[in-house]
Amino acid sequence: MNMKNKNTDPSVLKSKDIRAALIRSGMESMTKHGYISSNLESVLKKEGIPKGSFYYYFKSKEDFGREVISCYASFFAYKLDKYLLNESVPSPVERLKLFYEDARQGMAKYHFERGCLIGELMQEESLLPDGYNAVLNEILTLWQDKVARCLEQAQQIKEIKQGIDCWELAYFFWIGWEGAVMRAKLVKDPQPLDIFIKLFFAGIDQ
Amino acid sequence: MNMKNKNTDPSVLKSKDIRAALIRSGMESMTKHGYISSNLESVLKKEGIPKGSFYYYFKSKEDFGREVISCYASFFAYKLDKYLLNESVPSPVERLKLFYEDARQGMAKYHFERGCLIGELMQEESLLPDGYNAVLNEILTLWQDKVARCLEQAQQIKEIKQGIDCWELAYFFWIGWEGAVMRAKLVKDPQPLDIFIKLFFAGIDQ
Numbered sequence A, B: 001m002n003m004k005n006k007n008t009d010p011s012v013l014k015s016k017d018i019r020a021a022l023i024r025s026g027m028e029s030m031t032k033h034g035y036i037s038s039n040l041e042s043v044l045k046k047e048g049i050p051k052g053s054f055y056y057y058f059k060s061k062e063d064f065g066r067e068v069i070s071c072y073a074s075f076f077a078y079k080l081d082k083y084l085l086n087e088s089v090p091s092p093v094e095r096l097k098l099f100y101e102d103a104r105q106g107m108a109k110y111h112f113e114r115g116c117l118i119g120e121l122m123q124e125e126s127l128l129p130d131g132y133n134a135v136l137n138e139i140l141t142l143w144q145d146k147v148a149r150c151l152e153q154a155q156q157i158k159e160i161k162q163g164i165d166c167w168e169l170a171y172f173f174w175i176g177w178e179g180a181v182m183r184a185k186l187v188k189d190p191q192p193l194d195i196f197i198k199l200f201f202a203g204i205d206q
Helices: A002-008 A010-033 A040-047 A051-057 A061-084 A092-109 A117-122 A132-156 A166-187 A191-204 B002-008 B010-033 B040-047 B051-057 B061-084 B092-109 B117-122 B132-156 B166-187 B191-204
Strands: none
Touching: A010 A040, A010 A051, A010 A061, A010 A117, A040 A051, A061 A092, A061 A117, A061 A132, A092 A132, A092 A166, A092 A191, A117 A132, A117 A166, A117 B166, A132 A166, A132 B166, A166 A191, A166 B117, A166 B132, A166 B166, A166 B191, A191 B166, A191 B191, B010 B040, B010 B051, B010 B061, B010 B117, B040 B051, B061 B092, B061 B117, B061 B132, B092 B132, B092 B166, B092 B191, B117 B132, B117 B166, B132 B166, B166 B191
């Protein structure tokens, strides 16, 4: 009952909504422009929130950035699991291709103006607050683990070449994926994603 | 004689030196921090040049950036030719690997703090002056052409798999290369470059 009361208190709900809206808006800005050039004032203006009240929700831009990164990482991990653990698709290679198609559509939806938040911030590593770089690398490592497990399954059923270290192959995948997203954002076209996926799989075809 | 007189005029020499020093310093800053966050004042301070005199050498930061990009592109095209057209190394695959080793040493020399200028700026595409994006893509396309020709030679002597489109393969190479440089800069370690090169060649081994 207490929980119910707490969750339905209009002021709490409003506060949660505003916080979530700010994070969503921050995510939009940072996937376009990165962290450094993301302007807090624009984020607040877009959500119609007075500048002064930002600090009611977040201690600082650094704190806000961490929340945005954390939300993006969770959202993306969920998306990866949705595709890579989907047992209704028997082929692990096909699962990874379905993830690519979803991400391709996601970029097209925003006219290739938004990239991967982690890739955007990675490029700014020399300018980010202390500790951010480690967080970015941890997130990439987590995503790599998910892809590595999918590739191991593909290897077990002889869908891809034997004798390749799937951890290294997943690292290779994310290196190329971030490069492809960056290039697709530059040319405003899916071609880099398409070429990357085509040749990634051509290289490990059984 | 006229040319000689012109080149040895101390004021002309000094002016050329200052211009070159500013470009070199801009290149250092932009390979670390990108274009947007590269501070003209720091560049000038580093070279001991008064702020006001910058505009004697360049019309604007935008103009300066274009010069820096152009110099970097020439320097890098020269480096690629030096390795990829080196006929004293009979194997085209070996030539590409020698380019990688040179670039790896270059990054290590600066403690993995400097990336590829084109990759750095590419990530800022939404914030760059008009026309920059097209220039970046043209430079990458030029580098791709050089790698494509090297890979075609490798294919001709059956060093790598037949039946692959070398233009696409070179595109794939640069996607991954930029991703690997970016990751190496994040983790301050050559591992991403090493994994990228290892698996790139594993995928096209004859």
